Amino acid sequence: MSPNPVIPDSAVSRLATYLRVLRDPRVEGRQHVSSAYIGDRAGVSPDQVRKDLSHFGEVGRPGVGYDLEHLIGHLARIMRLDRVQTAVLVGAGNLGSALVQYTGFGQRGFRIAAVFDIDPQRVGTNLGEVVVEHVDRLAQRVEELGATIGIIAVPRWACQTVADAMASSGLRAILNFAPAKIEAPEGVNVRSVDLARELECLAYYLPG
Amino acid sequence: MSPNPVIPDSAVSRLATYLRVLRDPRVEGRQHVSSAYIGDRAGVSPDQVRKDLSHFGEVGRPGVGYDLEHLIGHLARIMRLDRVQTAVLVGAGNLGSALVQYTGFGQRGFRIAAVFDIDPQRVGTNLGEVVVEHVDRLAQRVEELGATIGIIAVPRWACQTVADAMASSGLRAILNFAPAKIEAPEGVNVRSVDLARELECLAYYLPG
Known part of the structure; x- marks a missing residue:
């Protein structure tokens, strides 16, 4: 296709x-x-x-x-939603943990199959059903898992580096939760979730 | 106005x-x-x-x-963004913790001034700069803080109950992160963040 x-x-x-x-x-x-x-x-x-x-x-x-x-x-x-799409997530902090446990993804055909971090205190720990791996293993695991989507849940200063690593690993779609703009690597579609924007839109309807 | x-x-x-x-x-x-x-x-x-x-x-x-x-x-x-808008958050799990620490809100003029939960293991613990309070105190605290926005970060089965409690407490805008639809209480604007929708839109650009 x-x-x-x-x-x-x-x-x-x-x-x-x-x-x-x-x-x-x-x-x-x-x-x-x-x-x-x-x-x-x-x-x-x-x-x-x-x-x-x-x-x-x-x-x-x-x-x-x-x-x-x-x-x-x-x-x-x-929509490429005729199959389960496999995602990998980088950033095993609170947000990453919440995303791994977010039931809405599985219901809609998305599976977070691996989680990565750089912090030695997090690597090796369990997060839901996966074990956090070192981000050095990203490329190898993306290939093994046939993953297509990368999810970024790291602090803003790290998000561009992670996006570039995801692109080099062969991921073609990135969902970014860090509150910073990412330069999309060549051939990669990046979507940023701007949580503050949601609040801004709500505020419009507040009483003056 | x-x-x-x-x-x-x-x-x-x-x-x-x-x-x-x-x-x-x-x-x-x-x-x-x-x-x-x-x-x-x-x-x-x-x-x-x-x-x-x-x-x-x-x-x-x-x-x-x-x-x-x-x-x-x-x-x-x-846009009601000529002042700091005060929000309160219900649900002190991973997602709630991540939202409290999300730097994007503060940068854009939103302050999460209080966090509530029903779990005795969470009530009284620190989350960033706030102490988690029992959800029974919601209405009183909304009034004290002059809060306008409620953020829901509870499991889906609890989100409607929390939305109704927020409405009774006088909040007029609700941002819902639970993966379930909320019936908007009278006079309240509800916005649901559908994280799976973001992935669906990304998938469109994946190779067939």
Whole structure:
């Protein structure tokens, strides 16, 4: 399968939402779903649903909608969510520990298969079901595990070094939790989780 | 000041980005900034900048742009980021501990002033600069601290109960990290951080 086209973040996010809507147990048993049904549950207009899906060749039949099973399969392949994606995490502090134990990842098909740190006090200790390894072993373990995604949970001063090491190890996608901007290494997609941004957006709705 | 109008999430997020761009030390010393300057650094078109700002009565002078100091002041008031916003956090596990120590909040004007838990083993222990308190004290402490934002870092089964307690305590904005949907109590704005969604969006860019 060829690489996916670069589309706006918001569109990628909507596609992920559609897939979640379609995989919801409440949809089970249906043979077809309409763009109105998907849009209603995804919080977007039916027009937007039709437009987003048409980019990937999906056209619903008027009055009938999309074939449910086919659409799930197609969207899952596009989103690379038709398989378990294996991630490795660097940084075994509080945030790293929390992420390893975050049940939301496993529910959605992501597995954190290895955790790395540089601190001798952490290396060798258990974190959930994995044993923290020294970050020197990153490249070897990424290959052994067939990992595709790197998760960064180190202090801000270390995040660029870790991102570069992840890129050299062959990881092609990085989720960064450090509160600092990372220069994306060539050929690597980096997404930074900006937790303060979430609070900023909430503050807008506070009383003046 | 009256409540802010309800606008799309994406627009709130852009306004927060504009404010961050304008507060960047590199802008210091300028008297005016153009929509092109803001847009370039925010990653949106100058048209979008003009449109977003015009909703709040801001109109730049052609060929000159916006008065920098005035625009920062106005945007900060709109976003309620002209003051330190005090948050309280419920859930002193790994995630809660990580959030208390997350330096990104303080840098952006948010202070986690109190942490609560229900576990007797955690109550009374130190977490960064605060002592974990029993969640029974939530309402009293929210009032004492003048807190406005509640952060939820408890397991999914407990998050709705905590959200309801936060609402009763007078908090008007909630940031939820539990991987479950919360029914927003009346008059309360709830934002859920969906960490798995971030990974889903990254996966789109992985090789097929």
